[in-house]
Amino acid sequence: MENGIEKKGSETEVLWQPENYYCPRPEVPSAVILLNNGISESNVKSVLQWWCNELLQGVYCDRIPKKQQPATSQEVNISQPILRSKPTLCLRIPINIWRIGASIRICVDGATNHFHHLMWQQQGATACHCPCPLPDVISGDFDSIQPDLLKLYSAEGVTIVPTPDQDETDFTKAVRVAAGLIRERQTSVNHILVVAGSNNNRFDHVLAIVATLYKAYQITSTPVVVVWGGSLFWVLGAGQHRIQVPAELCRNPSSSWCGLVPVGQAATATTTGLKWNLDHQTLAFGQLVSTSNTYQLPPGGGDVTVTTSGPLLWTMGWMTEPGLFKRKYSELQNGF
Amino acid sequence: MENGIEKKGSETEVLWQPENYYCPRPEVPSAVILLNNGISESNVKSVLQWWCNASIRICVDGATNHFHHLMWQQQGATACHCPCPLPDVISGDFDSIQPDLLKLYSAEGVTIVPTPDQDETDFTKAVRVAAGLIRERQTSVNHILVVAGSNNNRFDHVLAIVATLYKAYQITSTPVVVVWGGSLFWVLGAGQHRIQVPAELCRNPSSSWCGLVPVGQAATATTTGLKWNLDHQTLAFGQLVSTSNTYQLPPGGGDVTVTTSGPLLWTMGWMTEPGLFKRKYSELQNGF
Numbered sequence: 001m002e003n004g005i006e007k008k009g010s011e012t013e014v015l016w017q018p019e020n021y022y023c024p025r026p027e028v029p030s031a032v033i034l035l036n037n038g039i040s041e042s043n044v045k046s047v048l049q050w051w052c053n054e055l056l057q058g059v060y061c062d063r064i065p066k067k068q069q070p071a072t073s074q075e076v077n078i079s080q081p082i083l084r085s086k087p088t089l090c091l092r093i094p095i096n097i098w099r100i101g102a103s104i105r106i107c108v109d110g111a112t113n114h115f116h117h118l119m120w121q122q123q124g125a126t127a128c129h130c131p132c133p134l135p136d137v138i139s140g141d142f143d144s145i146q147p148d149l150l151k152l153y154s155a156e157g158v159t160i161v162p163t164p165d166q167d168e169t170d171f172t173k174a175v176r177v178a179a180g181l182i183r184e185r186q187t188s189v190n191h192i193l194v195v196a197g198s199n200n201n202r203f204d205h206v207l208a209i210v211a212t213l214y215k216a217y218q219i220t221s222t223p224v225v226v227v228w229g230g231s232l233f234w235v236l237g238a239g240q241h242r243i244q245v246p247a248e249l250c251r252n253p254s255s256s257w258c259g260l261v262p263v264g265q266a267a268t269a270t271t272t273g274l275k276w277n278l279d280h281q282t283l284a285f286g287q288l289v290s291t292s293n294t295y296q297l298p299p300g301g302g303d304v305t306v307t308t309s310g311p312l313l314w315t316m317g318w319m320t321e322p323g324l325f326k327r328k329y330s331e332l333q334n335g336f
Numbered sequence: 337m338e339n340g341i342e343k344k345g346s347e348t349e350v351l352w353q354p355e356n357y358y359c360p361r362p363e364v365p366s367a368v369i370l371l372n373n374g375i376s377e378s379n380v381k382s383v384l385q386w387w388c389n390a391s392i393r394i395c396v397d398g399a400t401n402h403f404h405h406l407m408w409q410q411q412g413a414t415a416c417h418c419p420c421p422l423p424d425v426i427s428g429d430f431d432s433i434q435p436d437l438l439k440l441y442s443a444e445g446v447t448i449v450p451t452p453d454q455d456e457t458d459f460t461k462a463v464r465v466a467a468g469l470i471r472e473r474q475t476s477v478n479h480i481l482v483v484a485g486s487n488n489n490r491f492d493h494v495l496a497i498v499a500t501l502y503k504a505y506q507i508t509s510t511p512v513v514v515v516w517g518g519s520l521f522w523v524l525g526a527g528q529h530r531i532q533v534p535a536e537l538c539r540n541p542s543s544s545w546c547g548l549v550p551v552g553q554a555a556t557a558t559t560t561g562l563k564w565n566l567d568h569q570t571l572a573f574g575q576l577v578s579t580s581n582t583y584q585l586p587p588g589g590g591d592v593t594v595t596t597s598g599p600l601l602w603t604m605g606w607m608t609e610p611g612l613f614k615r616k617y618s619e620l621q622n623g624f
Contacts, residue, residue, distance in 0.1 A: 201518030205579065211579070231489060233491050259491075285499055285551055285552025291457065311574075320489075
């Protein structure tokens with residue numbers, strides 16, 4: 001497992017590889033949760049890449065309606081669109097790259113609307129060139145999803161999980177659903193990627209997302225990573241952490257920033273690899289909070305290490321330009 | 337003073353009147369700080385109202401660029417119809433302000449306060465500048481309103497804004513209130529608080545939401561006036577955090593009360609429609 005716990009001597013260090021979050025690879029199985037207002041015109045290409053990553057593992061076969069299942073298992077004609085009227089690409093994927101791997105896709109409530117209009121209906125118009133897979137689950141209290149879409153996807157076999165409990169947010173409940181699917185399928189998932197909207201008017205929603213990350217530690221051992229506009233963030237638990245920062249992030253000022261924020265409680269931390277490192281210093285609101293930090297790493301990229309006495313929110317920039325995905329995707333295609 | 341400390345029996349209660357923040361009145365003196373990327377096409381009319389009404393005006397670094405292009409150069413094109421006042425101070429480490437604008441405003445008599453210290457954010461340093469001006473002028477200011485941008489890519493900046501609010505308690509006794517898109521937020525210190533919620537906020541779902549968030553540390557709180565009230569309950573990340581809450585108040589508006597053992601971030605919606613200001617502004621004009 002690439003993102004997991006490695007024992008170094010008598011201490012346990014958690015390894016984080018953010019490149020796996022924003023630049024998906026089939027060898028790194030992930031779950032994706034789309035939050036309400038997470039998808040927009042500006043990020044739909046990236047979201048489609050994260051959402052489709054599992055396609056290359058061949059799990060898409062599950063999503064073809066029963067009447068269109070292939071006669072043999074040697075080739076799959078993934079040509080029949082389920083919910084649209086114009087014809088789509090016909091892809092034949094060789095059996096040797098099929099895997100029965102983790103592929104978990106969850107739409108939360110109103111995210112289904114944007115999924116339908118921006119992703120499902122735009123198939124073929126994106127760099128991905130893959131038919132957009134349906135979600136495994138649509139969950140939430142359903143106060144923002146278009147009712148006809150709920151009916152439509154339900155008829156297509158998408159599992160609908162109502163989560164009306166008002167004591168938890170839709171996001172927290174979606175993490176529970178994802179954790180349940182991971183257990184049920186007995187599959188290993190590197191991380192759960194959460195696509196959240198960064199252009200909004202609700203400050204309580206922003207803080208609620210962070211609150212869910214802190215709760216997620218009690219719900220699942222799979223790391224939960226949020227992508228919010230040009231930002232990534234996740235919680236580092238008490239202990240030692242190593243974050244591999246690729247060279248491309250260090251080179252661009254819009255992605256070379258980072259921060260360590262003691263959101264829920266104070267913590268004492270020591271770091272390496274940052275421009276402003278901490279040396280057994282206390283981070284706390286009202287005292288020291290590390291924001292607008294940056295990396296001090298070799299030109300080829302390197303590791304930031306963080307040792308902390310308690311949970312800390314780590315946040316960093318990532319590369320959002322479409323060119324990145326085109327290049328990586330064509331590398332993958334050439335490998336077939 | 338309308339927003340201040342009122343003694344109730346042997347306890348001290350802090351009164352908050354959010355209508356004073358988003359709907360400025362000349363009787364309520366305020367300071368305004370414009371943060372980088374705080375002004376945009378979508379909120380410039382509101383910002384101009386706040387700016388024109390304020391008695392202390394500070395532009396932080398790159399906010400000067402937007403101030404110049406969206407506010408100063410658009411005079412007469414907004415509902416305000418007032419000549420847009422210059423800032424009292426432009427502060428910051430000046431890594432984003434257009435250098436020619438810095439020269440221009442300096443020549444116009446605006447006080448330039450470089451704050452190169454990299455141990456504090458431009459916003460924290462601007463709060464110090466505002467506090468200094470308040471002391472220097474021996475003036476009473478109801479609140480410091482901070483205009484922050486809500487459409488951004490930098491999550492560290494969002495959290496840094498909250499961090500500054502916590503620090504502000506040590507810097508000034510004047511309340512510091514942030515407006516962030518359709519949200520208002522500020523810190524409630526340990527003790528008792530009363531927040532006056534006007535009817536208009538309760539009636540509209542886009543503004544009738546609110547939250548209490550234990551940023552920085554856990555706190556035990558009791559509330560009234562909310563749909564989901566707290567009764568000596570502990571708020572903490574990883575446990576209970578109050579978001580997407582709303583009001584349970586009389587039709588004419590009313591008070592939310594919060595008693596807390598430690599600092600809590602309070603956040604709520606406000607009315608962003610231009611019609612509100614037109615109506616209120618014409619009331620003011622008729623009163624002149």
